[in-house]
Amino acid sequence: xxxxxxxxxxxxxxxxxxxxxxxxxxxxxxxxxxxxxxxxxxxxxxxxxxxxxxxxxxxxxxxxxxxxxxxxxxxxxxxxxxxxxxxxxxxxxxxxxxxxxxxxxxxxxxxxxxxxxxxxxxxxxxxxxxxxxxxxxxxxxxxxxxxxxxxxxxxxxxxxxxxxxxxxxxxxxxxxxxxxxxxxxxxxxxxxxxxxxxxxxxxxxxxxxxxxxxxxxxxxxxxxxxxxxxxxxxxxxxxxxxxxxxxxxxxxxxxxxxxxxxxxxxxxxxxxxxxxxxxxxxxxxxxxxxxxxxxxxxxxxxxxxxxxxxxxxxxxxxxxxxxxxxxxxxxxxxxxx
Amino acid sequence: xxxxxxxxxxxxxxxxxxxxxxxxxxxxxxxxxxxxxxxxxxxxxxxxxxxxxxxxxxxxxxxxxxxxxxxxxxxxxxxxxxxxxxxxxxxxxxxxxxxxxxxxxxxxxxxxxxxxxxxxxxxxxxxxxxxxxxxxxxxxxxxxxxxxxxxxxxxxxxxxxxxxxxxxxxxxxxxxxxxxxxxxxxxxxxxxxxxxxxxxxxxxxxxxxxxxxxxxxxxxxxxxxxxxxxxxxxxxxxxxxxxxxxxxxxxxxxxxxxxxxxxxxxxxxxxxxxxxxxxxxxxxxxxxxxxxxxxxxxxxxxxxxxxxxxxxxxxxxxxxxxxxxxxxxx
Numbered sequence: 120x121x122x123x124x125x126x127x128x129x130x131x132x133x134x135x136x137x138x139x140x141x142x143x144x145x146x147x148x149x150x151x152x153x154x155x156x157x158x159x160x161x162x163x164x165x166x167x168x169x170x171x172x173x174x175x176x177x178x179x180x181x182x183x184x185x186x187x188x189x190x191x192x193x194x195x196x197x198x199x200x201x202x203x204x205x206x207x208x209x210x211x212x213x214x215x216x217x218x219x220x221x222x223x224x225x226x227x228x229x230x231x232x233x234x235x236x237x238x239x240x241x242x243x244x245x246x247x248x249x250x251x252x253x254x255x256x257x258x259x260x261x262x263x264x265x266x267x268x269x270x271x272x273x274x275x276x277x278x279x280x281x282x283x284x285x286x287x288x289x290x291x292x293x294x295x296x297x298x299x300x301x302x303x304x305x306x307x308x309x310x311x312x313x314x315x316x317x318x319x320x321x322x323x324x325x326x327x328x329x330x331x332x333x334x335x336x337x338x339x340x341x342x343x344x345x346x347x348x349x350x351x352x353x354x355x356x357x358x359x360x361x362x363x364x365x366x367x368x369x370x371x372x373x374x375x376x377x378x379x380x381x382x383x384x385x386x387x388x389x390x391x392x393x394x395x396x397x398x399x400x401x402x403x404x405x406x407x408x409x410x411x412x413x414x415x416x417x418x419x420x421x422x423x424x425x426x427x428x429x430x431x432x433x434x435x436x437x438x439x440x441x442x443x444x445x446x447x448x449x450x451x452x453x454x455x456x
Numbered sequence: 457x458x459x460x461x462x463x464x465x466x467x468x469x470x471x472x473x474x475x476x477x478x479x480x481x482x483x484x485x486x487x488x489x490x491x492x493x494x495x496x497x498x499x500x501x502x503x504x505x506x507x508x509x510x511x512x513x514x515x516x517x518x519x520x521x522x523x524x525x526x527x528x529x530x531x532x533x534x535x536x537x538x539x540x541x542x543x544x545x546x547x548x549x550x551x552x553x554x555x556x557x558x559x560x561x562x563x564x565x566x567x568x569x570x571x572x573x574x575x576x577x578x579x580x581x582x583x584x585x586x587x588x589x590x591x592x593x594x595x596x597x598x599x600x601x602x603x604x605x606x607x608x609x610x611x612x613x614x615x616x617x618x619x620x621x622x623x624x625x626x627x628x629x630x631x632x633x634x635x636x637x638x639x640x641x642x643x644x645x646x647x648x649x650x651x652x653x654x655x656x657x658x659x660x661x662x663x664x665x666x667x668x669x670x671x672x673x674x675x676x677x678x679x680x681x682x683x684x685x686x687x688x689x690x691x692x693x694x695x696x697x698x699x700x701x702x703x704x705x706x707x708x709x710x711x712x713x714x715x716x717x718x719x720x721x722x723x724x725x726x727x728x729x730x731x732x733x734x735x736x737x738x739x740x741x742x743x744x745x746x747x748x749x750x751x752x753x754x755x756x757x758x759x760x761x762x763x764x765x766x767x768x769x770x771x772x773x774x775x776x777x778x779x780x781x782x783x784x785x786x
Binding site: 172175177179207212213214215216217221223224225228229230231232233234235239242243246247278280281291294295297298 | 686690691698777778
């Protein structure tokens with residue numbers, strides 16, 4: 120496979136409030152290839168969003184990227200480590216929006232109510248392209264048309280609160296794509312929307328991805344969205360990527376007990392009527408009370424006493440592109456016991 | 457939009473009417489009528505008033521008629537610009553107030569500009585650099601400023617001005633312009649005297665405004681649209697000034713209306729100390745002397761100015777807040 124456009128290695132993003140330390144992202148690694156979609160999946164609070172925000176270095180204080188590498192291959196072939204850039208550097212600002220676009224979770228509050236959609240779109244365009252105001256406006260209208268907003272010539276002058284949730288999310292996508300980035304991060308882009316609109320937004324992202332050969336990181340807690348959209352999947356639990364692999368492998372041959380449990384807890388229309396839906400026992404531990412060893416061991420069905428609660432499991436390669444972080448598999452990738 | 461403005465205008469007139477009723481009640485409050493007081497005053501100074509003269513006065517002011525007729529006669533005269541006689545000064549109220557009303561407005565606006573000029577940048581800085589050393593210093597100074605009464609500050613500044621620089625800080629005019637008619641020289645003289653009293657008056661509001669601006673902006677800085685702006689590659693200071701500051705400033709537009717009476721009532725003691733020719737001390741004196749036509753007129757004028765201020769702030773809000781404009785269509 121070709122060189123990845125984005126490669127995250129051992130990313131650690133910690134929050135250090137007065138009460139202690141929260142390891143929101145605790146050694147996450149994954150690769151993203153042009154034209155491909157990487158799905159990051161996990162329960163609420165597992166560090167998906169913080170991982171995505173770390174890539175653009177827009178984690179809210181007191182969060183901070185502590186270590187690891189975020190290697191971005193720029194259009195000219197140069198590789199930049201975003202994690203090492205100065206927070207105020209012009210290069211980092213070029214990357215934000217210019218190389219990596221970001222679609223946020225809440226289309227309601229992610230747009231300014233005091234500025235027109237066109238104003239915000241033109242701002243994004245003119246930050247990264249040297250164009251006149253008139254050209255930027257024409258381009259803004261073009262973007263709105265591309266994301267399927269009816270009557271874009273008029274909508275460009277409207278305010279976000281005059282649009283429905285679905286239209287707002289389309290505007291957010293237009294905003295993220297304004298400067299033609301090569302990577303798009305979509306952070307739960309459909310969570311706040313109803314099911315019909317969800318499908319439309321996902322179709323839109325897929326269509327644009329094909330047209331522009333975009334590399335997409337899709338963050339969601341919805342396995343159904345992953346199945347539909349992703350080429351590769353990274354499953355996260357408490358700040359760690361516990362399993363990565365091609366989408367087919369993850370769905371048909373999951374190895375990590377957490378991935379297996381997640382898949383069992385999806386409702387299916389083929390299930391026996393009146394049977395109980397499987398759930399994962401327990402709940403996510405409090406961030407200040409991380410279990411020692413493998414963070415999943417208190418909820419794990421295959422828990423090995425004396426091993427899982429003693430040390431952190433190593434990453435095991437099962438196939439070329441399938442990795443799991445679990446004691447159940449030995450170096451050769453075969454299941455123990 | 458026109459409907460909205462007309463609606464506001466109608467409400468403004470209704471409020472002005474209510475204020476005029478209150479002012480009239482204030483004028484009527486002392487026992488006896490105005491002519492009684494007038495006669496008493498004149499007898500006190502030795503000259504007697506004949507019964508026919510008293511009767512003529514009563515008729516002129518409609519004092520022998522029901523209260524609403526009296527109100528009607530009074531308000532008609534007020535609309536024509538005749539606010540009645542000041543008992544204490546023995547001159548028409550309008551002459552007594554004279555330039556003081558305009559000087560009050562000028563000094564209030566100057567104080568407001570100084571307040572905003574100092575408080576808003578500091579408030580923004582304190583919010584953006586929350587818990588920094590400078591934030592703590594501003595907070596400390598701000599609270600001290602909040603606790604120290606203005607007149608004390610005025611006295612201290614006057615004392616040091618006199619002691620160290622041999623300056624007489626009081627008043628708004630130099631001696632030669634005190635009674636002179638208006639000219640460019642007098643205006644220039646006023647502008648030279650304005651900054652210090654404006655500064656002293658401004659300090660009280662400044663501390664409060666710093667706190668409000670800081671709190672407003674801290675709220676806005678946490679909103680997702682700020683992160684969105686950052687994520688499209690906008691420089692940090694542009695992110696802050698264009699988006700959250702814009703939102704945090706919005707509530708201030710609605711306070712313009714009551715800033716004027718706030719400055720007037722808050723500045724009476726300072727005006728006395730600095731001998732500023734504003735309506736504050738005049739109102740205080742007229743109330744002590746039970747000079748009800750003067751007091752009623754000042755209350756009426758301040759009330760009307762407040763209504764005008766509120767109307768202006770409504771228009772400004774409409775201009776700066778797209779959500780209000782949108783609300784007017786639907």
